[in-house]
Amino acid sequence: MSQAHVGGFEGLVAPDPGSIPLSRGDRDMNPPGIGFLALLREDLRIHGGTIFEQGFWAVAVHRFGNWRMGRPKLLRAPLTILYRMMFLFVECAAGVSLPYNVKLGRRVRIWHHGGIILHARSIGDDTQIRQNTTMGIARVDRHLEIPTIGARVDIGCGACILGGVTVGDDCKIGANAVVLGDVPAGSTAVGVPARVVRRSGSGEEPGS
Ligand SMILES: CC(C)(COP(=O)(O)OP(=O)(O)OC[C@H]1O[C@@H](n2cnc3c(N)ncnc32)[C@H](O)[C@@H]1OP(=O)(O)O)[C@@H](O)C(=O)NCCC(=O)NCCS
Numbered sequence: 001m002s003q004a005h006v007g008g009f010e011g012l013v014a015p016d017p018g019s020i021p022l023s024r025g026d027r028d029m030n031p032p033g034i035g036f037l038a039l040l041r042e043d044l045r046i047h048g049g050t051i052f053e054q055g056f057w058a059v060a061v062h063r064f065g066n067w068r069m070g071r072p073k074l075l076r077a078p079l080t081i082l083y084r085m086m087f088l089f090v091e092c093a094a095g096v097s098l099p100y101n102v103k104l105g106r107r108v109r110i111w112h113h114g115g116i117i118l119h120a121r122s123i124g125d126d127t128q129i130r131q132n133t134t135m136g137i138a139r140v141d142r143h144l145e146i147p148t149i150g151a152r153v154d155i156g157c158g159a160c161i162l163g164g165v166t167v168g169d170d171c172k173i174g175a176n177a178v179v180l181g182d183v184p185a186g187s188t189a190v191g192v193p194a195r196v197v198r199r200s201g202s203g204e205e206p207g208s
Contacts (some may be wrong), residue, residue, distance in 0.1 A: 022121070022144060025101030028070035031125075034106070036067045046107045054094035055110025055129075061086045065100025105151060112157075120161075124151030124169065131157050138163035138180065150185065170200060 023029065030039060040060055047056035064086065068079035083100070091097050095114040098104070102118060105125035110116060115132035123129075133155050135147045145164030149155075153167055156175030161167060168185030177194040188198040 020121075020144065022146070023101040023103065025065075025099075026069065028066045028068075029101070029103050030063055030066040031104075031106045036063065039063055039106070042107060046109050054090070054096060054113035057090050057094055058096035058098045058110055058116070059104070059108060061090050062098045062100050062102070062104055069100075119146050121146055121148045123149045124153065126151055127153045127155070129155050130159075130175075132159075133157070134160045134162070136162060147179075172198075 030036065034042070040063060043059045043063065044051065044056055047053040047059070050056070061083070064079075065083045068076055068083055071079060087099075096110060096116040096118075098110075098116075098118045102120050103122035105123060105127065107126045108123055108129065109127075110129045112131040115134070116129065117134045117136055118129065119136040123135075127149055135149070137143055137146055139145075142163070147161045147163070148166045149161070150167055150169035150171065152170045153173065154171070155161075155173045156177065158176040159173045159179065160177070161173065161179040163180060165179060165182050167173065167179065167183045167189075168187065170186045171183050172188040173179060173183070173194070174188065174190030176192070177190050178192040179189060179194040181193075183189045183194070183196065184199070186200040187196045188200075189196050
């Protein structure tokens with residue numbers, strides 16, 4: 001890991017150039033230990049128990065996109081057409097883009113809708129995502145560098161998490177933050193570029 005600080009701010013460290021290939025999406029990456037229908041029921045419950053939550057649509061289509069990869073090839077072809085149509089529908093109607101090859105944890109909730117682009121390597125269990133959140137590359141010539149989001153991360157509206165950064169477990173990302181470096185587990189990062197303002201448990205300010 002490079003020790004260069006991003007924007008000179010404490011706690012955010014520039015990631016190494018991404019060299020790990022992205023998931024090819026050639027297998028079912030739904031969380032293990034739970035069946036497809038039980039997973040959908042859990043997602044529905046997390047989204048307030050209503051099918052009229054656009055976040056639920058996005059997550060359900062994502063689960064379906066993965067589930068189909070575990071079917072025999074002959075059956076998969078029509079399911080793939082269906083998946084692509086549903087993906088496009090969610091993108092256009094709800095403004096949520098969540099490709100199936102993002103490794104998505106359990107009980108991830110997408111609040112509201114619109115302007116939500118979730119091109120990450122993985123998003124951990126119990127993470128909360130809000131409207132106008134963007135996860136993706138920082139530069140067009142570094143297409144392998146996309147974020148990794150831990151478990152129980154609470155992401156404020158309008159946050160941009162860019163490049164091959166890692167946001168650790170139990171972090172909070174402030175509304176409209178632009179995250180360009182790794183955020184240590186348990187931290188709160190705010191601002192443009194984002195800086196760590198709090199680390200949970202210690203009650204201490206970073207650097208003190
Ligand atoms: C970051 C957040 C979680 C607050 O965390 P917190 O641990 O309670 O932190 P505090 O409110 O004590 O703020 C700590 C510092 O960060 C600043 N800060 C908090 N949120 C900020 C933000 N989004 N952007 C810039 N600075 C912010 C505060 O002004 C404070 O600065 P100071 O120490 O110089 O006074 C919260 O402010 C936030 O942004 N939540 C997003 C919620 C959301 O998206 N709601 C939309 C619902 S539809």
